[in-house]
Amino acid sequence: AQMGADVVLIEGHKMGGDCLNYGCIPSKALIASAKHAHAGINNQPYGVADVWPAVDYAAAKDHVQRVVDTIAPVDSQERFEGLGCTVIRENARFISDTEVQAGDTIITARRFVVATGSSPLVPPIDGLDGVTVHTNETIFDLRERPDHLLVIGGGPIGMEMAQAHRRLGCKVTVIEGAKAMGKDDPELAAVVLDNLRAEGVEIIEDAKAERVSGDEGQITVHTSQGDFTGSHLLMAVGRKVNVDRLDLEKGRVKYDRGGLKVDANLRSVTNKRVYAAGDVAGGLQFTHVAGYHGGQLVRSLMFGLPAKARTDHIPWVTYTDPELAQVGLTEAQARKKHGAALTVVRSEFEHNDRANTELKTKGLIKVMVVKGKPVGASIAGHMAGELIAMWSMAIANGLKMTAISNTVLPYPTYNEINKRAAGAYFTPKLFESDTVKMVVGLVQRWLP
Ligand SMILES: Cc1cc2nc3c(=O)[nH]c(=O)nc-3n(C[C@H](O)[C@H](O)[C@H](O)COP(=O)(O)OP(=O)(O)OC[C@H]3O[C@@H](n4cnc5c(N)ncnc54)[C@H](O)[C@@H]3O)c2cc1C
Numbered sequence: 204a205q206m207g208a209d210v211v212l213i214e215g216h217k218m219g220g221d222c223l224n225y226g227c228i229p230s231k232a233l234i235a236s237a238k239h240a241h242a243g244i245n246n247q248p249y250g251v252a253d254v255w256p257a258v259d260y261a262a263a264k265d266h267v268q269r270v271v272d273t274i275a276p277v278d279s280q281e282r283f284e285g286l287g288c289t290v291i292r293e294n295a296r297f298i299s300d301t302e303v304q305a306g307d308t309i310i311t312a313r314r315f316v317v318a319t320g321s322s323p324l325v326p327p328i329d330g331l332d333g334v335t336v337h338t339n340e341t342i343f344d345l346r347e348r349p350d351h352l353l354v355i356g357g358g359p360i361g362m363e364m365a366q367a368h369r370r371l372g373c374k375v376t377v378i379e380g381a382k383a384m385g386k387d388d389p390e391l392a393a394v395v396l397d398n399l400r401a402e403g404v405e406i407i408e409d410a411k412a413e414r415v416s417g418d419e420g421q422i423t424v425h426t427s428q429g430d431f432t433g434s435h436l437l438m439a440v441g442r443k444v445n446v447d448r449l450d451l452e453k454g455r456v457k458y459d460r461g462g463l464k465v466d467a468n469l470r471s472v473t474n475k476r477v478y479a480a481g482d483v484a485g486g487l488q489f490t491h492v493a494g495y496h497g498g499q500l501v502r503s504l505m506f507g508l509p510a511k512a513r514t515d516h517i518p519w520v521t522y523t524d525p526e527l528a529q530v531g532l533t534e535a536q537a538r539k540k541h542g543a544a545l546t547v548v549r550s551e552f553e554h555n556d557r558a559n560t561e562l563k564t565k566g567l568i569k570v571m572v573v574k575g576k577p578v579g580a581s582i583a584g585h586m587a588g589e590l591i592a593m594w595s596m597a598i599a600n601g602l603k604m605t606a607i608s609n610t611v612l613p614y615p616t617y618n619e620i621n622k623r624a625a626g627a628y629f630t631p632k633l634f635e636s637d638t639v640k641m642v643v644g645l646v647q648r649w650l651p
């Protein structure tokens with residue numbers, strides 16, 4: 204709209220979508236409350252008396268709501284109308300391959316962008332209909348603190364909510380059908396899982412939820428590893444894309460359970476007027492991916508430029524404490540793809556001076572390097588989500604390891620962990636090389 208195009212934005216529910224209302228923002232706000240609750244109980248090593256927190260769970264939820272309300276104007280109808288969009292608050296559905304209907308309005312357009320996101324997947328587990336099942340759409344409204352929260356699913360939603368609730372004073376059991384944080388490097392995931400277990404989160408792996416029984420306040424999840432009983436149940440086993448109400452067949456738009464079928468330019472393979480962005484585009488499901496798709500679509504829709512959506516430079520972070528961050532290839536993926544050409548360099552948080560001052564020494568970075576360029580980085584540790592930015596920039600722009608090692612960083616900062624990893628790449632080349640030693644010997648003979 205700001206570039207002069209006629210734009211109609213159709214939203215059937217809350218402006219701001221999942222991220223603002225049921226996702227990133229409420230979860231990170233609750234994590235912030237939990238961090239404050241936890242902060243005082245490990246004071247002693249710093250020379251300060253421990254303080255056991257008096258948690259007011261409902262007040263923590265008030266904090267969550269205030270944060271959502273603070274950010275909401277940025278995503279509001281008024282703001283988008285101010286930017287020049289026509290905003291219609293109705294559900295949209297295709298009625299032909301050139302028309303969409305929203306309420307009583309029929310919109311004919313040259314281009315359609317489907318950005319309808321995803322919803323919590325609630326699998327048909329026996330007995331679920333007999334109990335209250337929370338998802339990310341209801342858990343942030345819950346005001347009475349669960350005595351014992353059962354979380355089915357050990358992905359990012361499950362683990363973030365598990366730690367937050369534990370720190371807010373709940374007993375928590377995570378029931379994971381395979382491996383918790385299974386999409387990340389297992390060595391780094393272990394750093395996080397060890398800490399969660401040390402804080403008292405019970406994590407049961409290889410325990411698929413097969414059946415649910417019981418009543419309100421006394422819910423049992425039956426798994427191959429035994430039965431687990433708690434007071435509340437949170438389902439966090441993945442997402443399903445929002446395509447049901449779109450009548451995509453009428454728009455001649457092909458899709459499946461993963462999302463719309465699009466080419467590398469995010470364009471529908473069956474209707475060239477239709478594009479997809481965000482969770483419904485069938486790839487990684489993160490807000491920054493949705494934003495990146497939006498940027499790519501501006502290029503192709505406004506300027507007719509090819510705008511392939513890359514995936515090799517997309518980072519993600521799980522906001523547990525410590526955080527777990529990834530960009531590009533994991534070690535296993537890089538080994539499979541690059542074989543002997545791969546070098547993996549590592550650097551531990553315990554060698555970082557700032558981490559020592561703050562007693563945040565549990566953590567590790569691994570960088571996967573091919574021909575002098577990083578192709579992936581994995582970090583588990585304090586502020587991993589901030590530290591991954593340097594590697595995201597390097598991979599997005601094809602920078603070499605020298606770009607990191609040449610950068611002068613303020614001392615003492617956590618970012619020096621990144622620089623130390625880059626240094627580890629050059630160490631054998633500089634300090635363990637007979638050629639370097641020979642050249643230095645020759646130069647020293649000639650130097651005055
Ligand atoms: C608990 C949780 C925590 C998360 N934390 C993070 C995080 O920390 N960082 C991160 O990057 N990602 C996070 N995510 C993922 C992130 O929320 C999503 O990837 C992101 O919201 C996707 O954006 P989107 O625009 O594709 O979809 P959405 O944000 O879901 O927006 C889609 C919109 O389309 C509307 N809609 C759907 N169908 C129709 C229709 N037929 N007509 C009109 N409107 C329709 C919906 O009402 C919705 O408002 C989290 C998700 C959850 C559930």
Ligand SMILES: NC(=O)c1ccc[n+]([C@@H]2O[C@H](COP(=O)([O-])OP(=O)(O)OC[C@H]3O[C@@H](n4cnc5c(N)ncnc54)[C@H](O)[C@@H]3O)[C@@H](O)[C@H]2O)c1
Pocket residue numbers: 326355356357358359360361363378379380381382383384385386410411412413439440441442487488489519520521522
């Ligand atoms: N920090 C972040 O960026 C962030 C935070 C939360 C969510 N998200 C986004 O939301 C998406 C969905 O998150 P999620 O955690 O719901 O899904 P997920 O797919 O990442 O993890 C779900 C987990 O549930 C397990 N599972 C499935 N069925 C099961 C069963 N019957 N019993 C026990 N375990 C079972 C799976 O093995 C898997 O480990 C993420 O992939 C991510 O894209 C991002």
